[in-house]
Amino acid sequence: MPQSNRPPSTIDEPTAIAAVLHVTMGTENLAGEPGTGPRVGQVDVYNLPHVDLTTVRGLIIGGGVDQIFLERNRDLLIGFVTRGGRIAVMGHALTDFLPGLGVWRKLAYTGPKDLAITLGDPHPVWDGVDPADLSSRKGVTGFYARGYVDKIPDDAIVTTRIGRHALPLDFVYPLGDGQVLVHGGNDLTGWKNDPNTSARMTPQLIDWLTQR
Template identity: 30%
Template sequence: MFLYDMTIDRLAPYGALIVPNNIDEEFLYQHRDSIAQFLEQGRIVVSFAQLFLPWLPGNSLWIRSSLDTNARTILAHDEHPLFRGVTEYDLNYRRGVKGFFSRGYFEAPAHAEIALWDNSGQTVVYIDRHTTRGTILAGAGTDLLAYGLSDTTTARRMGQQLLAWIDREYNFVFTTSIRS
């Protein structure tokens, strides 16, 4: 589905919506009610955008890290299913150069699960299961689907692990919301 064809009716067949980093946020802002409705139906929104408009429920706007790229390190919980088997080096370096993965952060909503953070404790990726009846995975300009896809490093795992996580999350959220 193309972005400009998005309506709540057209979103109905989908369990998840993946929003890439370079997206027309003004359009999403105009359709923020449809996105909120989609989430209230127990669906999933995965956003890699550096939000400058409040279209995603519960999200703060993107904040540029005050740390220099060379001083900033991205950290993940080794056991998190999104980052299992991905080394810290491969999160932070691509072909020997540091800083491609994330240059900013979010202030995570209350009760959000922090999946990725930087060495100053700022949230880079969070999972929010409380703001809506659905699930929001928001990365501060981090593209878990495509980062490392063309490399042979451990970062290549993130895309496949993200898709598997979406499938598990949707089945959990959907079956839980039906019972409620």
């Protein structure tokens, strides 16, 4: 759900500049996590307009950040991508802070098959990932996502699908000289420590974000 604005002047946490910045609101922080190395830094979303992105190649927008604030800084995000950057958007995009994010729709589900994940077009982030590891976590379905994304760009590739009707879930599309990845569910980075193939997504996401 979009959140209310908070003045950037109230934020004084240091920003770690790296090839990939994890944009958060004081929640999960990938910087310093095993496997991320020096490639990942962290920035509070309210500090983002004050960060020099010249050497940054990719942004991970956490699912819990203030989307109203992101929309107010839409030109900054569009400029970053169109110049060749890559952005991975986590969670339900409910404001138009980037063109092409589509419209998130909640699924009407009655059982596990309605939330089962299948792979779509090949993509490096999901390389080697068994969709069964995404469909069920500790015996429970629905952790990965409980909805789908409608009205996605015509030139997008759909990398995962959900449910009996294989509706679009994860997708990637070009924007200017860069690319945007949209995941309409819980943050992909939340699987980084799982004891199965789903743990591959975080390092592979970082690899993809650092490419040009």
